[in-house]
Amino acid sequence: MISQLFKPRGNSSARALNAVCGLLIVLALLALPWADIEVYSVDPWMELGRIGRGLVMPYWDGWQILLQAVGQTIAFALLAVAMAVPLGLALAMLFHWRAVRIFCASIRSVHELFWGLIFMQVYGLSATTGLLAILVPFTGVFAKVFTEIFEQQDRAPAATLGSGARGIKRYAYTLIPQSWPALTSYTRYRFECALRSSAILGFIGLPTLGFHLETAFKQGDYSEAGALLWAFILLIATIRFWLRPRLIPLYILAAIWLLPETIGFSNGGYLWQFISQDIWPTALLAGQWSEAADWYAGMFSSQVWPGIVQTLLLTQLALVLTAIVVLFTYPFASQALAGPVIRWPGRFLLLVLRSMPEMILAFVFLLLFGPSGLPAVLALALHNGGLIAFLVANASDAECRSRLGRPDDPRGLKRYAYLETPRRFPAMLAFLFYRWEVILRESAIMGILGIATLGFYIDSAFEEIRYDRAFLLILATALLNILVDAVSRRLRRAAGADTPQPGRTH
Amino acid sequence: MSKAKSLLRKLSVAIALLPALAQADTFVFTAIPDEDESRLQERFGKVADYLSEQLDVDVQYIPVKSYAAAITAFRNDQVQLAWFGGLSGVQARKLVPGSEALAQGYEDQFFKSYIIANTSTGLEAGDELSDEIKGKTFTFGSKGSTSGRLMPEFYLREQFGAAPEEIFSRVGFSGDHSRTIAQVQSGAYEIGAVNFAVWESETENGTIDADKVKVIWTTPTYPDYQWTIRGDVNERFGDGFKDKVREALLGMDDPDLLASFPRESFVPASNDDYVPIEETAKAIGLLD
Numbered sequence: 001m002i003s004q005l006f007k008p009r010g011n012s013s014a015r016a017l018n019a020v021c022g023l024l025i026v027l028a029l030l031a032l033p034w035a036d037i038e039v040y041s042v043d044p045w046m047e048l049g050r051i052g053r054g055l056v057m058p059y060w061d062g063w064q065i066l067l068q069a070v071g072q073t074i075a076f077a078l079l080a081v082a083m084a085v086p087l088g089l090a091l092a093m094l095f096h097w098r099a100v101r102i103f104c105a106s107i108r109s110v111h112e113l114f115w116g117l118i119f120m121q122v123y124g125l126s127a128t129t130g131l132l133a134i135l136v137p138f139t140g141v142f143a144k145v146f147t148e149i150f151e152q153q154d155r156a157p158a159a160t161l162g163s164g165a166r167g168i169k170r171y172a173y174t175l176i177p178q179s180w181p182a183l184t185s186y187t188r189y190r191f192e193c194a195l196r197s198s199a200i201l202g203f204i205g206l207p208t209l210g211f212h213l214e215t216a217f218k219q220g221d222y223s224e225a226g227a228l229l230w231a232f233i234l235l236i237a238t239i240r241f242w243l244r245p246r247l248i249p250l251y252i253l254a255a256i257w258l259l260p261e262t263i264g265f266s267n268g269g270y271l272w273q274f275i276s277q278d279i280w281p282t283a284l285l286a287g288q289w290s291e292a293a294d295w296y297a298g299m300f301s302s303q304v305w306p307g308i309v310q311t312l313l314l315t316q317l318a319l320v321l322t323a324i325v326v327l328f329t330y331p332f333a334s335q336a337l338a339g340p341v342i343r344w345p346g347r348f349l350l351l352v353l354r355s356m357p358e359m360i361l362a363f364v365f366l367l368l369f370g371p372s373g374l375p376a377v378l379a380l381a382l383h384n385g386g387l388i389a390f391l392v393a394n395a396s397d398a399e400c401r402s403r404l405g406r407p408d409d410p411r412g413l414k415r416y417a418y419l420e421t422p423r424r425f426p427a428m429l430a431f432l433f434y435r436w437e438v439i440l441r442e443s444a445i446m447g448i449l450g451i452a453t454l455g456f457y458i459d460s461a462f463e464e465i466r467y468d469r470a471f472l473l474i475l476a477t478a479l480l481n482i483l484v485d486a487v488s489r490r491l492r493r494a495a496g497a498d499t500p501q502p503g504r505t506h
Numbered sequence: 507m508s509k510a511k512s513l514l515r516k517l518s519v520a521i522a523l524l525p526a527l528a529q530a531d532t533f534v535f536t537a538i539p540d541e542d543e544s545r546l547q548e549r550f551g552k553v554a555d556y557l558s559e560q561l562d563v564d565v566q567y568i569p570v571k572s573y574a575a576a577i578t579a580f581r582n583d584q585v586q587l588a589w590f591g592g593l594s595g596v597q598a599r600k601l602v603p604g605s606e607a608l609a610q611g612y613e614d615q616f617f618k619s620y621i622i623a624n625t626s627t628g629l630e631a632g633d634e635l636s637d638e639i640k641g642k643t644f645t646f647g648s649k650g651s652t653s654g655r656l657m658p659e660f661y662l663r664e665q666f667g668a669a670p671e672e673i674f675s676r677v678g679f680s681g682d683h684s685r686t687i688a689q690v691q692s693g694a695y696e697i698g699a700v701n702f703a704v705w706e707s708e709t710e711n712g713t714i715d716a717d718k719v720k721v722i723w724t725t726p727t728y729p730d731y732q733w734t735i736r737g738d739v740n741e742r743f744g745d746g747f748k749d750k751v752r753e754a755l756l757g758m759d760d761p762d763l764l765a766s767f768p769r770e771s772f773v774p775a776s777n778d779d780y781v782p783i784e785e786t787a788k789a790i791g792l793l794d
Contacts, residue, residue: 040643042693043626043718120575124584125568205571214571215539215546218682220713270582282794366694371643371678450645450678463574463649464792465597 017425020495028320035313036451037377040370047367054222058230065212070231073208075255076127076201077194080134082252085187087135088142093171095147102482108140109481110474111441111455112197116204117462117470121278122271126262130206134197138190145186153178184245192239199232200357207260210357217360225360233355279471299469304476307454311480314373314453315440318380322439323432325385326392329353330424331416333393336400350393353386358442362449371450380439388431392424399423429495433488437481454480532564533557533743537589537767538576539569539682549766556763560754563743573650577601586739587751589767592617592652592730592783597793599777604737606748607777609755610729611769613703617730619653620705621723622690623697629722635665636722644674645695647686652730652783654683658699660786661725684708691719707768728782731767732775 060066094100110118116133123129150171157174176183202210209232216224243251283291331337332346358379365375399405410419443453454477461470535557537550550567558565568585570576573594579585581601590598592614599605623629629638647654662670670677678695680686683704690698691714705721708714733755740747755772758764764771787793 040693043624044692044694046715046718047688047692117574121578121582124579124582125570125575203571205569205575211569211571219684220688366689367692370694371645371676450643450676460649463572465574465577465601466794 017429017495020429020491023491024316024323025320028316031313031316034309035317035377036310036373037317038370038372039374040372042367042370044367048364050220051222051225051364054224054226055229056226057223058226059223060227060231066227066231069202069207069209069212069228070235071258072206072260073195073198073202073210073232073235074251075258076130076134076198076206076208077191078248078251078255079259080131080138080198081187081191081194082248083131084135084138084142087139088146089176091139091143092146092150093168095143100143104140104143105482105485106140106478108137108144109437109441109478109485110137112137112201113204114455114458114474116201116206118474120204121274121467124262125205127259128262130198130201130208133201134194138194138197141190142187146183149179149182149186150175188239188243191243192236195236195239196355196357203359213357213360217363229356229360233352236355237351274467278467281468296472299472303452303457303469303473304454306452307457307473308476308480310373310451311440311443311453311455311477314376314380314443314451315436315484317373318377318384318439318443319432319436321377321381322385322388322435323428325381326389326428326432327421329385330389330392330396331420333389334396334400334420336396336405337412337416337420347390347393350386350390353382354390356383358383366449373449373451376443376449376451380442383442384435384439388428388435391431392428395424395427396420426495430492433492436488437485440481440484441477531743532566533561533587533739534566534568534585535587535589536568536570536576536579536585538573538591538594539571553758553763553766556758556760557751557754560757561743561747561750573648580605580734580736583736586736586742588734590732590734591650592728592732592780593656593787593792594650594652595732595734596780596784596787597650598734599780600793602736606735606737607775607780608733608735608748608752609772610732610775610779611767612771612773613769614730614732614775615773616727617653618702618727619658619725620700620702620721621658621697621725622687622700622705622719623722624690624693624695624719625717626693627696629697631720631722634723635662639697640666640673641675642696643676643678644670645678645680645686645689645698646670647679647683647698647700648681649679651683651701652728653701654686654699655679656783656787656790656792657725657728659790663790687714687719691715693718697722703768728786729775729779731769732780733772 091100091104095104112133115136116129119129119132123132153175157178158170161170161173198206199209199213202208202212203214205211209228213225213228213232216222216228277285281292281295283295329346329350333343333350334346335343338346361379361382362375365378369375369378409415441455443455454473458470458473458477461467461473535554537546539546546569547567550569554565554567568579570579573591576585576588576590577594577598580588580590580598588595588598595607599607621635623639627638627642629636646658649655659670662673666673674697676695678689680689680695680698683701686695686698686700687705687708689695702724705714735748735751739751752774756774758772784793
């Protein structure tokens, strides 16, 4: 089953694949002269030395705080996924309605951090804010991917149902049982993503690992930062040992118990004010149409348009570089290519890459190369490359374990060039298109580099308490995301790299 | 509050996704993340204990991660008292009519920022910034910081008659004073703007290498950090509560508590003290 999923499809001609890849590379080359990439001469060794020492010699005083942060990171992730799955499933059943598709595309196009900032305006720093910040975008993702999983199921069982059995019954009796393994394994994969999101939400104040990590990093306490990073990497690495289906109800109860208590909050009615007033420019609220039009025009020319241009340039470069990272790293983690021994350091490398928050990678590259788009592109490419390479290596291992292999299959470099990579390529490309959306969202967090992406302006708007600007910019980001999603779907179809299911690979 | 009740409350949060009910009688405060962010809970917990003792109500502290988060919490009444920076205080009081600056640190009456440069630039300290800084790379601290952004930007614009983006080849926001120092010291950025108090304390701690980074200009002084309280606290916590809070803050003389801020002592302050900050913020377009 798994191998079927990842083998090149009938409609994937080499020519179409080449055309799509060529297009992406040409676009990236065209972006190169305009993208803000410059190397400055720097003297980073003292700071890098400190970071290195911190990673090698992690230190954390007070295990209680660390355990609590780990517990709350899991609690937010687990509860948010537990709620997002049924919601996503329900929306997946309604996915044939255009309104539902647009709704899902828009909620998943806003970064968790921005959802967090939005909900914080309404629910303060509370468990509700943290849960919603993960739950909302994840629901959109689940709806989309569950739909795609259902679309791949055999139609025959549904045909055996009575003619009255449509809608929910069709799902309950045929589609859901048919796709159960794919649904659960995709959910497990998303849980890992939720852990990352949960940790990152600490950056805006929730008491998860990111809270302490950001502090330690900001303060230059690299040994504390090292301890937190190792704790997080360990948490991700051991998921399969502790996330047992039977234990999940127990975990959920524990998670509810672990959620941080909301301190002194009583202003739930603030939601209406936020929706009806805060997010609109004052001129619009006062009914001064021409001033409002000026405001929008000014925003468009000073922030929205330049933000879109910078974001797209960076994203395009990061995308192609991500592909290169994948092609270079996945063989080291694949059983068939690296062998049973080298495979473990390879897997470890990918684990570290995908667990390390981009912001920290970007900071290290900032120290190395000075401020420009380069650290952003490298950070995005390494993080996302590590993630995709992990999925590709898993697909390769799954095939290796199945009985598809032949005794005369080539080995080593030949196997890499003529067997593994061609077989993985369509799926890899499809993962890449999925991550395009993600890279676009994540290019948002690079304000430290002084690059004015859309996210830079959104962050500024929140800092300046200008929610009208933030709302407009988030809307622009969402539209851009929807556009990129549509384009990538086209390209994916053209290349025959349809619908990978990361979850099915484990 | 009993464990069961607390569990129930968390359940209601998790399931109904509604904001948890407030403990109406708890007075909550926060402090903007500033110098030393580690062990915030521990350090400000002591301040909470002190206030609780002085005010005869439950006092709790919530840690926040950004200036904006502190302002938001103040605005939607999650906190009633906050230790703000100059700019964040002005922004918060604008959003919550009736709120009042109560006290500032002794040092905040004449706060200043340093412009620092990596020594490889060859820039020397002077009474004003040299034209040689043009075209170099530059980093502010946090976007909402008074000492790391607002005042330095104001003086840069005043001297050069141009926005920072036009003066420098690149303008970043390190997010934090310590990061600014680290980035300029490593040469990632050539020039930076930093809170003088953070610079002094890092110098004392020995994290600054004088061969790599140095102060090239000091801004004129301006009012900075202050305690701001919501206008409606007397209705909630009883008549004269605001005055009691002011007294408690001004009377804080335990060096251990003051070290959290870190300030020598607190002195009275009023909203009017921060008019210059408001004007400056308007002048550079950070405030409408």
